[in-house]
Amino acid sequence: MPENQPTISDRIQRELDRLTRAERQLAHSILENYPASGLGPLATLAKDANVSAPTVARMVQKLGFKGYPEFQTELREELRSKAKNPIAKHDTWAEGAPSGHVLNRFTDAVIDNIRHTLGQIDPDDFDAACGLIGDPDRALYIVGGRITHTMAEYLFLHAQVIRAAVTHIQSTSNTWPHYLLDVKEGDVFVIFDNRRYENNTLKLAEMAHAKGAKIVLFTDQWRSPVHHLADICFSSRIVVPSAWDSAATTLLLVETVIAAIQDQNWAQTKDRTERLEDMFDQTKLFRKFT
Amino acid sequence: MPENQPTISDRIQRELDRLTRAERQLAHSILENYPASGLGPLATLAKDANVSAPTVARMVQKLGFKGYPEFQTELREELRSKAKNPIAKHDTWAEGAPSGHVLNRFTDAVIDNIRHTLGQIDPDDFDAACGLIGDPDRALYIVGGRITHTMAEYLFLHAQVIRAAVTHIQSTSNTWPHYLLDVKEGDVFVIFDNRRYENNTLKLAEMAHAKGAKIVLFTDQWRSPVHHLADICFSSRIVVPSAWDSAATTLLLVETVIAAIQDQNWAQTKDRTERLEDMFDQTKLFRKFT
DNA sequence: AGAATTGTGTTACAAAAAGAACAGAAGTCG
DNA sequence: CGACTTCTGTTCTTTTTGTAACACAATTCT
Secondary structure (H helix, E strand, O other), rough: OOOOOHHHHHHHHHHHHOOOOHHHHHHHHHOOOOOOHOOOOOHHHHHHHOOHHHHHHHHHHHHOOOOOOHHHHHHHHHHHHHHHHOOOOOOOOOOOOOOOOHHHHHHHHHHHHHHHHHHOOOOOHHOOOOOOOHOOOOEEEEEOOOHHHHHOOOOHHHHHOOOOOOEEOOOOOHHHHHHHHHOOOOOOEEEEOOOOOOOHHHHHHHHHHHHHOOEEEEEEEEOOHHHHOOEEEEEEEEEEEOOOOOOHHHHHHHHHHHHHHHOOOOOHHHHHHHHHHHHHHOOOOOOOOO | OOOOOHHHHHHHHHHHHHHHHHHHHHHHHHHHHOHHHHHOOOOHHHHHHOHHHHHHHHHHOOOOOOOHHHHHHHHHHHHHHHHHHHHHOOOOOOEEEEEOOOOHHOOOOHHHHHHHHHHEEEOHHHHHHHHHHHHHOOOOOEEOOOOOOOHHHHHHHHHHHHHEEEEEEOOHHHHHHHHHHHOOOEEEEEEEOOOOOOOOHHHHHHHHHHOEEEEEEEEOOOOHHHHOOEEEEEEEEOHHHHHHHHHHHHHHHHHHHHHHHHOOOOHHHHHHHHHHHHHHOOOOOEEEOO
16 A cells, blocks of 8 residues: 555645745745644634635635645644654565565554553653662562463563562462562562453552552553552553454563663673573583574 | 653543543543544544543543643644654654663664564465464474473463463473373474573474474574474564563564464354353453453 | 442533635736 | 736634533442
8 A cells, every 4th residue: 555645745835836925824834833733723823824714714725625624634644644654664564465464464563552652651660660670679579460471471580580589479379478478568569460450460469569569560551450559550552453462562561671670780690690501501401502 | 951841641641540431541542643633623532432522521621721622732732842853753662761761772673673573474484384373183282492481371371262282381391201192293383492492492393393293483583403393484583682582573473373373263262262251250360351 | 239429421502613705905917 | 007807804604613511320338
């Protein structure tokens, strides 16, 4: 779909010669801060350009619109699609597959999710979360749900290497009391909870909260009820053309957290990592990358 | 120029808790394609969000505006100043974070990885892989390594719902013989192996191959040695500005596979899913999404 | 389980905006 | 220089749009 139809800005510039003095004056005013000014009421636009209201109406008709409202609608549409793909013009991600192929549709959705999610994250929140998660003086507990426990485990596997005192709390609630016994004020819980939100997880969060633990929550755009208890909350868009939700954006955030706390704890980590690698090598479980 | 007054998007985000169900629904609809939708007439916005017009009016008042027109005016003002600032040219993902922030650097890298990886995938291979993985007449075995076993489990959790005869082979090699005993010719192994490639995994692949099983391999750009035995091989770019590798692209592929086999097995799956959901509901482990 | 509170949609009204008709101003051509 | 054409602004009408008041539904609390 080569949807490169000319933008309204283009159309105005092309017609600039056919316009009269007052209309041209108006046109320049529109282009001055495009497209914001064109989205206001007709009268405002007219006043800003020092022309009369009918002049505006006449011009947009000259441009081929039925009336000012239609002009605005198309402007909004343009803005919409502009916001949709500031990314590369990748209609197709997997070359050779039709754009309707699930590979392309799915990837589109994920990229979109990433953009939306990242756009709503407060960097300060993020840094604060990393500060908590990476702080070796706070015990770290990681909790996930039925599906999200894979994310929890992913974080756990890495955090374990980077710092000490990391626990992955499995979903079976039998084992909770054991873990919770040792929780101190200021300890950190990282909780994953996407729809459909699990009562289990909420209960655990409540207990942790009651003990004075800090809670960092990774949830979806509708936000788990846990977010009322959370000190920091990241909500990811998870909708994809699938019967299931996507965890890709969540994973992206988790990996970024891992990168950040790795950096922040480099001094200690370096040592820990090396010792761990040694252990792996000795047990011959993992082969060095060659 | 630290004129970083909170954007309206921020304000909505902030007040999200104080909003009611319908209002939240509306809020999400606004954020969905921001700011375009907020610049249209109130009624349109209401219809898009499936709420009534007064709900819109009430919400904007809750956000601190005198009325919808004032809300729109500020939105336009925001758009105006955004267009003015050449910096806002969207080379940052997390707005408000410097482009050197790890959030932006990391996301850049992941998007790049996705683009590269998808560009090299042969859609026919992909379809073939889905055909194998989704075929209920072939037993399905899923295998991962130290880190990648989270990906394996993610696939397992979903595949388990979609079809029968799915097994997640954990990394401890003690249990292998048990599983391998039942492997028949034509069965399918999905193997995850990123650097540093694990001997364990290779051994298992060899045994599976010897038994005549089909092998679908998810690996990284340098390709695990298993790829010599694999019938289909997907290699993802995994490099990110981190001491660790990224599994995000791999997850994207896995999720796409899940979407595809879900689609392909819809008839059976529907039934399976419903029964499973029922079970979950009965056990009260999961709360219905409202 | 019933009552009170809060939230939500339908209806009706008021305000504002866009369009049409007309009259005056500017520019142009004989 | 004057008559014609074209352009532009003012006024008025019609339509659209936002808001207020009300009634019903959902939720919460007792």
